[in-house]
Amino acid sequence: MNRRAAICVLLAAPLANCGGVQTALGGEGAEGANFVRLFTVFMIVCAAMYLIITVGLIVALRRRKSALTLDDRRHHETSPVLRPALAIWTALVVTGLAALTVASFLTDRSNAAVARDSRLTLTVTANQWWWDVEYHSPDASRTVHTANEIHLPVGVPAEVILKSNDVIHSLWIPNLAGKQDLIPGRVTDLQLVPRKAGQYRGQCAEFCGIQHSLMALDVTVESKADFQRWYQAQLQPAPPPAGSLEVAGYGYFTTRECSSCHNIGGTPASGQIAPDLTHFASRRSIAAGTLPMTQANVARWLADPQAQKPGNHMPNIGLSPDQVRALTAYLGTLK
């Protein structure tokens, strides 16, 4: 905590957002904490170098007596003090930079060692402009398939396997760790070791097309018990609808355009090319962080997804207000 406070002070506390949900200064994960530590070291050394150079410049501008200039035809001479000064400066720079390089290597090794025994594996597949998330399990009936959110138990190393279905994306959850690119045709991975429970936010960090700005991810780090509870809930299929409005919504969803793309477990809707909606209402946001999850926002999204996120792949279906109401009600039951 003291180091973080120091950083905040260094960076002018009003500007830094140390308590934020998407900040590299959070340090709530193992790699994230390593970043904060290493960044502090670099800041101190670099600030010292900057001070030396700028003070040297100011001193150089002020010095006036016994200058060796054209005026006395001595413009090719140099004071004898300059040669040792150059040597000292070079030694200082080389030592400082070497120290920083070593610090960087040590941190890199620490990051590599940190998640060697991951006990949780998930695959995140990036699409334009949403995240497909699948938790692995040795028992195939216990895999969880969700979208645009990740839940992680505190203190458990998690290995996130990264793939892409279309262009290059980048998964960045700054509070927990650095980023990794998701590159089509390659498999990369990210080790996450969350140390502090809380709600965080990740975002795509590689320009991936028109809605790159609205491609975020809700990350929840919780106790092991809470995680198990969540996991169990995710394994359940969607409950059958009750209430006339919900039944109407269910009817539309499973027989019309929605089911061409979306999947709701336990219903006939099993499209695979759009986010899985089985537990849609339990998420914190809609459309990869575009809108917070509220009933009004769901209705707004359904009425015209293109107005909220222009160019995304969910077309404006042209639903009537009654259809929007029915679908909103049904989707609200998918907890």
Next chain:
Amino acid sequence: MSSRFPASLCALGLMACLAGCHREARQDWSKPRADAVPAASPDTIFPGNGRAAPVTTAAAFYEHNAHAIARGQQLFATMNCSGCHSHGGGGMGPALIDDKWVYGGRIDQIAASIMEGRPNGMPSWQGKLTDQQMWQLAAYVRSLSGQVPKDAVSARADELSNTPPQTQTEREPLRPADSAQQ
């Protein structure tokens, strides 16, 4: 600087403009430029020597628009059209890269086939895809036989290479037996 330069620059610009406008235009996605897909007839016989209704400008826009054709390419993959049509070469379903159009090869006729479904296995997509998506698919299908301007088409998908580059696809001939104004 003589006055010839601004004039010739304008001419060049105008040409580029005419070439580029339809190809690169992005639709107002909230209000897509989509007529309802008509139940267009593949018939060539009309009473009183009449002709089939011409393709509307809205429909014609789709097959000149690179975005529409690109979305159609993606829908072709994600809606599993390849399951029957392969990548245009046909299998259970007829080939789409040739010059044989059982139900007509105009963009509105193709869109109608997608919407209504056809005998012997072509499913009906009405209510499963929006009209705009059906027009986009129809535009892509038109591109498979080389009917769309080559600068609006992408050379390949980021997939296994199944067809020669689409920018080099020969335009299949128009057969008089098919509808007028293909």
Next chain:
Amino acid sequence: MTAAEKAKAPPIDVPRDGPELTGAELQRRLARTWDSPPGLIGWLSSVDHKDVGRRYIVTALLFLALAGALAIVMRLQLARPGNDMVGAARYNEIFTMHGTTMMFLFAVPVMQGMQIYLTPLMVGTRSTAFPRLNAFSYWTYLAGGCLLWVAFILNIGPDVGWFAYPPLSGPQYGIGKRADIWAQMVTFTEIAALAAAVSLVATILKQRAPGMTLARMPLFVWATLVTSLMVIFSMPSVALASGMLLSDRLVGTQFYNPVERGDALLWQHLFWFFGHPEVYIIFLPATGFISEIVATFARRSVVHYPIVVLSLVATGILAFGLWVHHMFATGLPRVGYSFYTAASIAVSVPTGLQIFCWIATLWEGRPRLEVPLLYVIGFIFTFVIGGLTGVMIAAVPLDLQLHDTYFIVAHFHYVLIGGAVFPLLGAITYWFPKLTGRMMSEGLGKVGFWMIFLGFQLAFFPMHIAGLNGMPRRVYTYPAGMGLELPNMLSSIGSLVVALAVLLFVVNMVKSVLVGKKADPNPWNAPTLEWATACPPPRYNFAHIPMIDSRTPLWDQGKRMPVVHGLRVEDRELLLTSVLAAEPDVREPSAEPSLWPFIATLAVTVMFVCSIFSPWAVLFGAVPVTIALIAWFWPKSPVPDPEPTIS
């Protein structure tokens, strides 16, 4: 003379400069020989390096203004969260055009323009080597710039970012012709840069004034030499990469298609192998500016000249071993990354040595705080911050958090604006009297400097904070409540100050050209050769080629410089000297004005632009290009006047 002497004396049958032909008469005849034809044809066919250099600089400054206007639009959009002033698609086009214009159409061309203008004057020759190639380079650059901006104005401009990663820029996801226009513009500007670089290297190595050994060359000329060699080695990589992208998009090759054994990362390697040296190609000429300005305004030669030269060379070489630091997040083996961390940190050592030498020179000298030196001071305060953030992001654990965030945007603007634009503004102020014959206003210059220096800090320092607070790059908006509102608002305000400062600088330039104080040949009392001739220089640069025996010829030899005699006056002729010791070697004709470079550019433009739409254009377009090149290189009949022989 006795009869025997008369028999031995060479026949004077060709007018040459020398004791018989000197002064005003010599200048009149040289002016006639070296002048360009009048009218539009003369303007198009000029091969005078000063014309080419001036055109490069003016065109590049125009592109700077255009790209800067786009930056203001971006900052206005980002001033508030959830702003809808500019939509997503348009914003993506704008930041692509901003980056592409700044990197390809402003930064490298303006540096090359200054180099083309100054190098022959600084080494004491009448023209660059290959003057027609030089002219061709400018027209090709202009064609590429017009292609990009006409496309943007017609709303078919690129929207894939200035480095256009596939598959986003590939045939499936790069929809339409936008990315093709980008890739072809790269081809134009790469050819232009290569042509200029070749001409500069040959000029520096073979056309220096006698006695100007490599160890006596001005530091700006050293910087030009290293930069031009870097251009020659790095530009082909991006030309290859963009050619392969065009080929993927036009004819369906599989270079970047992972499914067919291509690789999306292939692009990144090829692009950044060029892209990293590119930023040093932009930075090293700026260090040349600094060296010259520091020497003049400290009134002494730069301390430890050999160290500065070795630093330039070391930076140029090391710059080729760093490119993977742009790819730290792509999942390549970590051991490999460690090498690039070490190399990226090591490359700052030579620059640190140069900074020591400049500060030591100021310390040893008696600095005059006039506008060019103010920009040098601004450079040191600003560039060093950028260099130090560069050291930070060279470390992999730090880069994995900061890559592709606004921290990086802050870093590269600190090194590019602080490290290249500030020296450039100082250099323009410094060499303005040489280019135009008038001095820029000192008062306006000082106001402008403080505005741009302080405005820049306000605009770009908060971006470090925004990046640390989680703001990625290339976003048209950001959510509220993440601590991003204040940094963005400050940046937007600062950007307006910077825009005003640039406007003020332009106003100063225009006003000074029209009514500025007329300049003496050497108003700053500078040491290098370009100040030995009039302001602006005559077409032929120097009436007599000088002979050098010092690094600071105007300070050490002054008005009593010995000169070379014997160069032709009625034909364009240069003196070539040896590469290391600059001993006189041969006399070489220099090219006359010619319209063929311009015509060749027209042919090349037609070929390249049409090849965006059809591969047949490469075949058919090659025909007019070949014709133009044949006409250009058609050998001229030998000079009829007999050469005197040595018996």
